[in-house]
Amino acid sequence: MATAEEIARAADRRDIRNRWYLSAPALLTIFFAAVGPLAIVLVYSFLTPGSYGDVKWQFSPEAWVSVLFERDIFDDTLSLAGAHISIFWRSVKLAIITTLITLALGFPTAYFMATRSEKTRDLWLFLITIPFWTNLLIRTFAVLQIIRNEGIVNTVLMKLGIVSAPIQILYTDVAILIGMAYVYLPLMVLPVYASMEKLDFRLVEAGYDLYASRWQVLRRIIFPLVKPGVIAGSILVFIPAIGAYVTPSVLGGGKNMMLSNLIELQFGQGRNWPLGSALSITVMLIVMVALLVYVRNAGSQEVRHG
Amino acid sequence: MAKSFSIRHQPGFTTIAAVCFVALYMPIIVLVVYAFNEAPSTSEWGGFSLKWFQSASQNAQVIDATLRSFQIAAIAATLATIAATMAALATTRTPPYPGLTFKYAMINQPLMVPEIVTGVALLIFFSRIKIFTGYSGLGYLIAAHTAFCIPFAYLPIRARLENMDLSLERAAADLYATPWQAFRRVTLPLLWPGILAGLMLAFVISLDDVVITEFVKSGGQDTLPTYMLGQIRRGITPEINAISTAFLLLSVVIVTLFFFVSRKRD
Numbered sequence: 281m282a283t284a285e286e287i288a289r290a291a292d293r294r295d296i297r298n299r300w301y302l303s304a305p306a307l308l309t310i311f312f313a314a315v316g317p318l319a320i321v322l323v324y325s326f327l328t329p330g331s332y333g334d335v336k337w338q339f340s341p342e343a344w345v346s347v348l349f350e351r352d353i354f355d356d357t358l359s360l361a362g363a364h365i366s367i368f369w370r371s372v373k374l375a376i377i378t379t380l381i382t383l384a385l386g387f388p389t390a391y392f393m394a395t396r397s398e399k400t401r402d403l404w405l406f407l408i409t410i411p412f413w414t415n416l417l418i419r420t421f422a423v424l425q426i427i428r429n430e431g432i433v434n435t436v437l438m439k440l441g442i443v444s445a446p447i448q449i450l451y452t453d454v455a456i457l458i459g460m461a462y463v464y465l466p467l468m469v470l471p472v473y474a475s476m477e478k479l480d481f482r483l484v485e486a487g488y489d490l491y492a493s494r495w496q497v498l499r500r501i502i503f504p505l506v507k508p509g510v511i512a513g514s515i516l517v518f519i520p521a522i523g524a525y526v527t528p529s530v531l532g533g534g535k536n537m538m539l540s541n542l543i544e545l546q547f548g549q550g551r552n553w554p555l556g557s558a559l560s561i562t563v564m565l566i567v568m569v570a571l572l573v574y575v576r577n578a579g580s581q582e583v584r585h586g
Numbered sequence: 587m588a589k590s591f592s593i594r595h596q597p598g599f600t601t602i603a604a605v606c607f608v609a610l611y612m613p614i615i616v617l618v619v620y621a622f623n624e625a626p627s628t629s630e631w632g633g634f635s636l637k638w639f640q641s642a643s644q645n646a647q648v649i650d651a652t653l654r655s656f657q658i659a660a661i662a663a664t665l666a667t668i669a670a671t672m673a674a675l676a677t678t679r680t681p682p683y684p685g686l687t688f689k690y691a692m693i694n695q696p697l698m699v700p701e702i703v704t705g706v707a708l709l710i711f712f713s714r715i716k717i718f719t720g721y722s723g724l725g726y727l728i729a730a731h732t733a734f735c736i737p738f739a740y741l742p743i744r745a746r747l748e749n750m751d752l753s754l755e756r757a758a759a760d761l762y763a764t765p766w767q768a769f770r771r772v773t774l775p776l777l778w779p780g781i782l783a784g785l786m787l788a789f790v791i792s793l794d795d796v797v798i799t800e801f802v803k804s805g806g807q808d809t810l811p812t813y814m815l816g817q818i819r820r821g822i823t824p825e826i827n828a829i830s831t832a833f834l835l836l837s838v839v840i841v842t843l844f845f846f847v848s849r850k851r852d
Contacts, residue, residue, distance in 0.1 A: 296683045302676035306669040306736050307692050313733035314696045317707035324710055334713065385606050388596070392603030395594040406845060411610050413841045415794045417811050418830045421818055422613035425620065425827075430629030432616055465610065485593050498596060523700025525797045530818055540702040540797075547709060547801075560706045567700055 318564070325557035333551045343554035347562060364542070371539040372566070374453065375521035378460040379468075382517050383510065385461070386468035390509075391502075393469075394476035405473070412466035420530045423459045424450065427531075451533030459527040464520060468513040475509025515574045519567050539563055614834065621827035638828035648829060651813040655793055658724060658809060662731035663739070663788035669732070670739035670788075671781055675773075678747040696734040704734070705801030712802060722804045730802050731792045738791045739784035742848055746780025783848040790840050 282290075325343050327335040345351070350361040393404040411419065426432050427449040434446035449455050479502065487497040503510075525540035532538070537545075539559065546556030621639070625632025642648050670693075677689050696704065712726045754776070758768035796811045803812060810833065817826055 295680070296685075299676035299680065299683070300685070303673040303689055306673035306740070307689065309665075309669055309729070309733050310692055310695060310736060313708065313729045314699070314704055315692065317711035318699070318703070320711050320714075321703070321707045385602060388599035388602035389606045391596060391599050402849075407607060408610075409845070410838060410841055411614070413790055413794075413844075414614070414834055414837045415811060415830075417794075417796050417815055417818075418617070418833060419614070421814070421822075421826065421830060422617040424818070424822070425617055426613045430627070435629065462609070462613070465606065469606075481593060488591075488593055494596060519698070519700060523702045525702050525800075526815065530815070540700075543702055543706060544801075547706065553710070556706060557710070560703045563700055564703050567698070571698065 321557045321560055325554055325561055327554050329552045329554050331551070333547070333553060335553050340554070343552070343558040346555055347558050367537050367539060367542050370453065370536070371522055374456055374460065374538065375518050375524075377457055378464060378521045379514050379517045381457070381461040382465050382468035383514060386465055386472055386513065387510070390469050390472035390476045390506075393473050394479065401477075408466050408469050408473075412470065416463050417526050417530070419463050420459050420527050423455075423462050424530055427455055427458060450531060451536065453532070453536055455531040456524075456528050456536060456538070459531040460521050460524060463527060464517045467516040467520070471512040471516060472506060472509040475506040475512075479505055511574055511577050515570060518570055522566055522570075523563050617827055618831045618834065620824060621831040623824055623827075626824065638824045639832070642825045642828045642832075645825070647808070647813060648810070648825075651808045651810045654724070654807065655809040655811070658727050658731055659789050659792040662728050662735055662792045663785055665728075665732045666735035666788045666792075667739045667743075667781060667785040670736050670784055671743055671777070673736070674740055674743040674747050674780075678744055679750075679752055693740055694737050697737050701734075701795075701797040704730075705798045708798065709801040716804075724807065726802050726804075727799060727807065727809075730798050731795065734795070734798065735788035735792050739788040742783035742787065743777065743780040746777055746783075750776055779847050783844055786840050786844045786847070790837060790844075794837075 324335055326339055326341065328338040328340045328342070330336050342351075345358070346361065346364075348361060348364060349358040351358055389408075393401060393408070396404060424431075428434075429446040429448065429450065431450075433449070434443075437443045438446065449458070483501055483505070484497055487501045492500065523540050524538055525544070528536060528538040528541055529544075532541075540563075543556050543559045543563070546552045546559065550556070622634050622636065623632055624635035624637070673689070673693055677686060677693075680686075708726075708730050712730075715726075716722050750773075754772050755768050758772045759765075763771065794811065795809075796815055799809050800812050800815065803809070808816070810829070814826055814829060817823075
């Protein structure tokens with residue numbers, strides 16, 4: 281005869297097994313159409329490019345070498361690949377600046393929203409959510425129309441007599457920055473707002489009672505309390521910004537490539553799938569480093585609160 | 587004292603917030619206004635006209651891409667929502683069990699990997715399968731969209747489930763309901779708003795996708811966003827403004843519905 285304990289344990293086991301069956305469709309779909317193929321990318325990055333795209337099944341570390349280096353055609357010496365390095369540098373730089381711009385604009389916006397009355401807060405939140413869920417391509421296209429030479433910005437500047445000829449913004453790094461800051465701003469505002477909403481203003485009041493200035497209250501009380509939201513927002517902006525594809529291809533023109541455009545090139549005209557794979561893995565690694573920083577920061581934050 | 591001291595005030599914050607809200611909406615408004623422009627350029631105003639909507643709605647490529655977008659989004663969002671509902675039932679309202687963390691990580695994985703990387707991975711993987719099977723239909727796009735829609739559908743469903751305790755299901759079981767009956771008559775009706783919210787979210791996410799679709803699609807499989815990207819790269823006509831306006835309207839309607847559905851928390 282089974283004891284009550286054994287029966288309970290068997291029921292638990294059955295429950296866990298059923299839970300695996302239930303989650304199987306989601307896990308399998310994600311495995312086959314999202315996670316699994318990443319392993320193939322890693323394999324491809326160590327193969328030899330085929331002459332018409334795809335690969336030859338022959339081991340070669342060449343793709344990884346050419347992520348950063350160029351091999352001289354005549355004497356086989358390696359030198360740093362200037363074009364790749366400048367694209368890497370541009371991607372990282374633009375992603376970081378985008379994160380900083382969205383933080384500088386998003387933090388006060390979230391603060392403004394969180395300090396509204398309970399009723400109007402939902403309205404402001406709704407106003408941020410609408411651009412968040414509208415198509416990224418359409419929003420990028422909207423920015424394109426604003427900043428191009430015949431666009432509203434240049435028209436107004438010329439009518440006001442501030443400039444005599446239109447400023448070339450489109451197809452520059454500045455255009456990519458404006459575009460990315462514009463499309464990713466809601467990604468910063470939403471998590472910062474989520475932290476800010478829980479802010480206990482009695483602590484702020486206590487700060488003022490103890491003769492803190494506005495700046496001191498902001499820096500010593502508000503900012504530390506909403507730091508988890510700021511870190512989450514920065515990660516949410518940085519990850520899509522480093523891999524941004526739509527914004528640089530629409531606003532950067534052909535010349536101002538970012539990493540994703542370089543990757544696309546390898547699968548198109550470049551016909552160098554291994555290099556494209558190696559570059560993709562590199563983007564993944566950059567993102568993983570960013571996520572690690574996030575996890576470590578979020579972890580230490582919890583410890584301090586607990 | 588001239589002015590009372592407000593502890594909530596921070597100098598300049600309201601101005602920055604105002605600038606942000608204006609900056610967020612101004613480009614979209616300009617885009618919509620120029621969709622109704624008679625003149626064929628976006629630098630001069632030639633009077634109100636619906637001709638760009640008309641020409642877009644008669645453009646065979648646009649119709650084709652629109653239908654394909656809706657077809658993929660409808661199938662992928664439905665499949666993703668079913669899978670996500672099952673996964674949410676399997677990962678909530680339970681003491682931690684071995685593999686639970688793995689499941690969370692796996693389900694959220696598509697959110698962590700940059701789209702470009704997933705796009706490249708699927709391009710390679712599916713091109714292999716294409717050689718093996720000879721099949722090159724919409725199935726690849728649907729599979730890819732289903733996978734990246736699952737985490738989005740999962741979020742609201744899981745949130746809803748975590749607010750429901752097991753007492754009603756236990757009561758049903760006490761009244762001799764079979765597990766299926768309890769699910770069908772108790773859990774499902776309570777969970778329905780979450781499922782609906784998940785479905786809408788997944789639908790919008792699928793409809794909006796550019797990057798993964800751009801890499802996975804075979805020739806002649808343009809969705810509306812990839813068609814628009816191609817057109818924008820070639821040079822812009824107000825027809826794109828008209829298509830964007832219609833697209834925006836649809837998104838706003840879905841988001842508004844989503845807001846109402848997910849806010850109805852008893």
